[in-house]
Amino acid sequence: MKMLINVPETVVADALRGMAAVYPGLIVDVENRVVVRRDAPVAGKVGLVSGGGSGHEPLHGGFVGPGMLSAACPGEVFTSPVPDQMVRAAAAVDSGAGVLFIVKNYTGDVLNFDMAAELAEDEGVQIGKVLVNDDVAVTDSLFTAGRRGTGATLFVEKIAGAAAEAGAPLERVEAIGRRVNERARSFGVALSAVTTPAKGSPTFDLPPGELELGIGIHGEPGRERRAMMTSHEIADFAVDAVLADLRPAGPVIALVNGMGGTPLLELYGFTAEVHRVLGERGVAVARTLVGNYVTSLDMAGCSVTLCEVDEELLRLWDAPVETAALRWGR
Amino acid sequence: MKMLINVPETVVADALRGMAAVYPGLIVDVENRVVVRRDAPVAGKVGLVSGGGSGHEPLHGGFVGPGMLSAACPGEVFTSPVPDQMVRAAAAVDSGAGVLFIVKNYTGDVLNFDMAAELAEDEGVQIGKVLVNDDVAVTDSLFTAGRRGTGATLFVEKIAGAAAEAGAPLERVEAIGRRVNERARSFGVALSAVTTPAKGSPTFDLPPGELELGIGIHGEPGRERRAMMTSHEIADFAVDAVLADLRPAGPVIALVNGMGGTPLLELYGFTAEVHRVLGERGVAVARTLVGNYVTSLDMAGCSVTLCEVDEELLRLWDAPVETAALRWGR
Structure with a gap:
């Protein structure tokens, strides 16, 4: 397989050098692998730190900036970052108001963020934590005990990030992230x-003629393989799988996410099918985000994330954000 | 090859239905295949209309909105839109101040936009035109007489769009687009x-072991095939090919563009190499945009576009823009 790289060993460092060259709003510590928003620590503001294996770009580094993450810690490809990165990130963004760790539920990430929380607290940084475990496809997998953390990470980072930007204290930012x-x-x-x-x-x-339903973002096995399905059938299956686990009483925000190798033209068509099936199931859609946000390198495919929102969560979603990959001001 | 589609015949219409469902700022006429910003026509403002074959998303529909295009006309995949689409788009966005057609240099697009210009002028719409022909790889190809139009389209749409938004008259918007x-x-x-x-x-x-240098965005042949190269070597080759044709006296804006199938992780690393070689060649970089903007469906690969800017062009580049794919406010 051909790749646009130098050697596999420097892929993550090379990418960080690229981000450093391009985004003046970020401080990128290539050697220690920490990406921090330039104006951190922001006085009185809770810091938000996330991270995980690389290969899911723009997650997490592309979500660092005003209104979202304060810092990100990229690990090697599909490999957890180490506690030292998280401790550095926490120290860089803590204004005294504490730091929230946003952790996708993979065994390595959970262990390393736990260890980092202990170390950071020893250094006087108050730490909160949100564990993201939204993937309904399987419980337990190659990388995980319990449900995997995938697309909901973007929602937690955006919405908790907006709460922190608005001045909410750590316990409140943590509670919103968990909600x-x-x-x-x-x-x-x-x-x-x-x-x-x-x-x-x-x-x-x-x-060639099959797809995998319920895939993980590292290519971990899903629920089953089937003969190739249409966009219509895939939308039915994916949305119904989500709705079997989450029966929203109110409106949802939908993320129609590309895995990295699927053209945007196809993803837009799939979005039409997702909206169709949500309409048929009586679910109101308040906002939709379409694009490659939580990816798996060159994998072709997609995921659907639904997040039920009340007025407060929708307001926080709509709040201004200024990062490399997510950017708006209302 | 598996695709996230229903049937090939409905791919473009399905994608337009998806855009219609998701972007409240757009009016999407699925039947007639025209995407128009919702507030068009804007009183006193020059309209900007572009279009071309589908398969290059987010180009052009993803660039419709305040500060950029007024309307886009998507053709079938890799096939020019028809004059009727362009005439409809021109009529929808003309406030009386005239309309600029932005045309990528492919034979079908040129012929159809020319015919549309005649028809629109017959209906009383004043039409200006910018032909985009930035690709230095080859002159003449399967789809083109002369140089192909690729990444520079984004620059023309953004910068001329900002001039129009600021109230410049048609001749001025056209002159800026050509510049x-x-x-x-x-x-x-x-x-x-x-x-x-x-x-x-x-x-x-x-x-398996080769790459194609100078590829077109429809997979048209480039200059040559070689054994696979590193990101470092590809950046040297691509940037030097551009600089052999454009010797900028001042700073440039760089677009490091993914063709659709290359992971963002790789694209960031490639960006570091592009910045390295530009530094070695003494070219100052004022801004860099990295991502999948002018794509070729699932093709793996990249392109580099450099645009030499003076103070005015840079100011227009920095002006606020609010589209599906490009969004910022300074």
């Missing part, structure tokens, strides 16, 4: 396998 | 072939 996670569910589908730079060939074998 | 095109050059590289929905298999054969 978002509790109300968000995801389901993903792969049309092709993913190829990591280190391996250089697909990490699993997906036959 | 941008004259100062912008591109070069693209393919690591994999592209697969169109209609064909369902790669449109050309690119062997």
Whole structure:
């Protein structure tokens, strides 16, 4: 498999050098692998730190900036960052108001963020934590005990980030982040396998005429394989899988997410099908975000995340954000 | 090749239905295939209309909105839109101040926009035109007489769009668009072939260990094939190809563009190499945009566009823009 890289060993450092060259609003510590918003620490503001394996860009570095994350810690491809990165990030963004760790539920991430929380607290930084576990496809997998953390991470980072930007204290930012996670569910589908730079060939074998329903963002196995389905059928399956676990009483925000290798033209068509099935199921859609946000390198496929929102969460979603990958001002 | 679609025949209409569902700022006429900003016509403002074959998303529909295009006309995949679309778009956005057609230099697009200009003028709409022909890789190709239009289209749409938004008259908006095109050059590289929905298999054969230098955004042949190169070597080749044609005296804006199938992680690393070689060649970079903007469906690869800017062009680039794919306010 051909890649636009130098050597696999420097892929993450090279990407960080690129981000450093391009985004004046970020301080990118390439050596220590920490991406921090330039104006951190912001006086009186709770800091938000996330991170995880690389290969899911723009998650998390692309979400650092006013209104969202204060810092991100990228690990090697599909590999948890280490506690030292998280401790550095926490120290860089703490204004005295404390720091919220946003952790996707993968065994390595959970262990390392827990260790980092202890170390940071030893240094006097108050730490809160939100564990993101929105993927309804499987419980337990290669990388996880319990449900995996996927698309809901974007919702937690955006909405809790807006609360922090508005001056909410740590306990409140943490409570909002948890509320978002509790109300968000995801389901993903792969049309092709993913190829990591280190391996250089697909990490699993997906036959030409089949797709994998319930795939994880590292290519972990899903629920089942089937003969290839239409966009209409995939939308039915994915949305119904989410709604079997989350029965929203109010409106939702929908994320129609590309896994990285699916053209935007196809993703827009799939979005029409997602809206169709939500309408048929009586679910009102307040906002929709379409694009490649929580990716799996070159994997073709998509995921659907629904997040039930009340007035407060919708207001926080709509609040201004200024990051590399998510940017708006209302 | 598996795709996230229903049937090839409805791919463009399905995508437009998706855009209609998601973007309240757009009026999407799915039947007639015209995407118009909702507040058009804006009193006293010059309208900007572009369009071309689908498969290059977010170009052009993703660039419709305040500060950029007034309307876009999507054709079938890799096929020019028809004059009727362009005439409808011109009528929808003309406030009496006239309309600028922004046309990528492909034979079908040029013919159809010319015919549309005649028809629109017959209906009393004053029409200006900018032909975009920035690709230095080849002169003449499967789709083109002369140089192809690629990444510079984004610069023309953004910068001329900002001039129109600021109230410049048609002749001025047209002159600025032409100035941008004259100062912008591109070069693209393919690591994999592209697969169109209609064909369902790669449109050309690119062997496992080779890349194609100078590829077009429809997979048209480039300058040469070589054994696979590193990101460092590709950046040297692409930037030097551009600089052999454009020797900027002042700073440039750089677009480091993904063709659709290349992960953002790789694109960021490639950006670091582009900045390195520009530094070595003594070219100052005022701004850089990185991402999938002028794509070729699922093709893996990238392109580099450099646009030499003076103070006025840079100010217009920095002006606020609010579209699906490009969004900022300074």
